[in-house]
Amino acid sequence: MSWKEIWIAFKAVFIKEVLRFSRIWIQTILPPAITMSLYFIIFGNLIGRAIGKMGGFQYIDYIVPGLIMMSVITNSYSNVVSSFFSAKMHGNVQELLISPTPNIIILLGFVAGGVARGLGVGAVVTVVALFFTDLNIQHPIMTLLVVILTSFLFSTAGFINAIYAKSFDAVNIVPIFILTPLTYLGGVFYSVNMLPPFWRDVSLFNPILYMVNGFRYGILGISDITPTATFTLLFVFIGLLFSVAIFLLSRGIGLRD
Amino acid sequence: MAKNSDNLIKDKNPPALQIRNLKKTYDNGMVALNGIDLTIEQGDFFALLGANGAGKSTAIGAVCSLVNKTSGTIKVFGHDLDFERDMVKSFIGLVPQEFNFNIFEPVIEIIVNQGGYYGIQRKEAFRRAEALLKHLDLWDKHKQKARNLSGGMKRRLMIARALIHNPKLLILDEPTAGVDIEIRRSMWVFLKQLNSAGTTIILTTHYLEEAENMCKNIAILDNGEVIENSNMKQLLSHLQTERLVFDLKEPMATLPSSELFKIQFQDANTLEIELDKNSSLNFVFDFFNQHNIQILSMRNKRNRLEEFFMERISQNNKEKVSV
Numbered sequence A: 001m002s003w004k005e006i007w008i009a010f011k012a013v014f015i016k017e018v019l020r021f022s023r024i025w026i027q028t029i030l031p032p033a034i035t036m037s038l039y040f041i042i043f044g045n046l047i048g049r050a051i052g053k054m055g056g057f058q059y060i061d062y063i064v065p066g067l068i069m070m071s072v073i074t075n076s077y078s079n080v081v082s083s084f085f086s087a088k089m090h091g092n093v094q095e096l097l098i099s100p101t102p103n104i105i106i107l108l109g110f111v112a113g114g115v116a117r118g119l120g121v122g123a124v125v126t127v128v129a130l131f132f133t134d135l136n137i138q139h140p141i142m143t144l145l146v147v148i149l150t151s152f153l154f155s156t157a158g159f160i161n162a163i164y165a166k167s168f169d170a171v172n173i174v175p176i177f178i179l180t181p182l183t184y185l186g187g188v189f190y191s192v193n194m195l196p197p198f199w200r201d202v203s204l205f206n207p208i209l210y211m212v213n214g215f216r217y218g219i220l221g222i223s224d225i226t227p228t229a230t231f232t233l234l235f236v237f238i239g240l241l242f243s244v245a246i247f248l249l250s251r252g253i254g255l256r257d
Numbered sequence B: 001m002a003k004n005s006d007n008l009i010k011d012k013n014p015p016a017l018q019i020r021n022l023k024k025t026y027d028n029g030m031v032a033l034n035g036i037d038l039t040i041e042q043g044d045f046f047a048l049l050g051a052n053g054a055g056k057s058t059a060i061g062a063v064c065s066l067v068n069k070t071s072g073t074i075k076v077f078g079h080d081l082d083f084e085r086d087m088v089k090s091f092i093g094l095v096p097q098e099f100n101f102n103i104f105e106p107v108i109e110i111i112v113n114q115g116g117y118y119g120i121q122r123k124e125a126f127r128r129a130e131a132l133l134k135h136l137d138l139w140d141k142h143k144q145k146a147r148n149l150s151g152g153m154k155r156r157l158m159i160a161r162a163l164i165h166n167p168k169l170l171i172l173d174e175p176t177a178g179v180d181i182e183i184r185r186s187m188w189v190f191l192k193q194l195n196s197a198g199t200t201i202i203l204t205t206h207y208l209e210e211a212e213n214m215c216k217n218i219a220i221l222d223n224g225e226v227i228e229n230s231n232m233k234q235l236l237s238h239l240q241t242e243r244l245v246f247d248l249k250e251p252m253a254t255l256p257s258s259e260l261f262k263i264q265f266q267d268a269n270t271l272e273i274e275l276d277k278n279s280s281l282n283f284v285f286d287f288f289n290q291h292n293i294q295i296l297s298m299r300n301k302r303n304r305l306e307e308f309f310m311e312r313i314s315q316n317n318k319e320k321v322s323v
Ligand SMILES: Nc1ncnc2c1ncn2[C@@H]1O[C@H](COP(=O)(O)OP(=O)(O)OP(=O)(O)O)[C@@H](O)[C@H]1O
Pocket: A257, B026, B027, B028, B030, B031, B032, B050, B051, B052, B053, B054, B055, B056, B057, B058, B059, B097
């Protein structure tokens, strides 16, 4: 395929992905907006007042970046895992497998779809947050970079999950048993500096901590983690997962008998 | 892409598809293809026949990059699948046996997206999709979600999808399964036109009448092996006898015999006659007149290809047992 044809193929996969989650926006866009509003009302407004300040900020301001990030992570992941898994189960992934579209474009197309949903939901949650508080973004470029890279990373992870998944159960295992706990423990609601030293050190093994804090640094200008550590971790994980995904795709694991 | 690939064809006239010693053993140990050879020339209308489980879909899957072959070579218009996979993919259009589109997508989206995967601009793909859907009598459904289509419409949707990039080789895996007779006939006309316009077509079907009507060459697969590969006309001309069935006006009790052909009762109202294919039907009617037998209607017992097919497969099984 020529570069132009490759670009057309990428757009085709991407548009299909965006149309897919847009068609079912009641399942994909609305629920996070509602859940996050509840978080803002309960944790931010009601309980937050009792908590007082954290990291020098009102509690609601402190948790806003974490909650946005949480919705970006889960939505990026679940978009790709459910879309690619059902393409596999219903056989329509064959439309791509028989075509000359290169594997890397298939992957990038699905990942871009996941990023679109992650950022879309992130934007909706941000708008909801603006009803409760004001946001003064300190480092806009860093904010944007962290959120895009995080979304990219979890979209790629969702893709790998879909390749291995053999049932709809297997699609939910990772989000429920790994992603959600890691996110809750990833400094969304508290600063790890509040933890006893041992648990603080353990927390440093949680990659999501780096992303949440990187994003918080972008918005509020405070973080438990240095921006360098955040970016290093993001690039290393993206490099790793992306290579794994390409390898699995080229071997046709779970796709070709 | 299909257009510029014309000048990339290496030999002047390499076969549309050349398969050498193709083997496939599935992970569970099932040997689906046991070293098959097939050559399908450009412009052919080729029937790939075989009982359920013979290995037809597996062979097609290997050609279309949906099944990893265990060994062997596959060349499409002279290009080796192992070395020029993308080129090979761009030559082929596939209508799979199972419905494999996203049933929640609208018909037009499914086809236009498929065009995108072959590098065709959306606008152009839309234009082609419209023409194809109109031709296949499906345009009034183009905005419908695919799940709202009937079975026969879904088959036609898959045909349109397979043709969006103007493939030089169209492979149809049971395209007429579950399609009513009227639509089936119109599909035949459509495919014949396509073939006359230069597209090489490979077709699997369990309706042997269909293969007999449309196909120039034929292969029969049985248990992962090619047990017959020949020209349809020649093959049919080798069939020695023909069986005819006659419905009688009145039931008969005793059966007169003839020296010119074999005759037997199916039941008291129906006679079956096995006739050498060179002998004249007039003998049969003379015979009926002599014995004052009144005939209401007559038909072929089975279509001739079907006859051959059954014979050839049972022969193959006998050979297997005796080895
Ligand atoms: N994914 C698979 N894993 C294991 N065995 C398989 C798989 N797919 C097919 N087979 C086996 O391979 C053999 C050939 O199957 P194939 O689908 O190629 O037959 P076919 O000729 O297309 O039959 P049909 O006319 O029923 O479509 C069968 O015995 C089948 O059970």
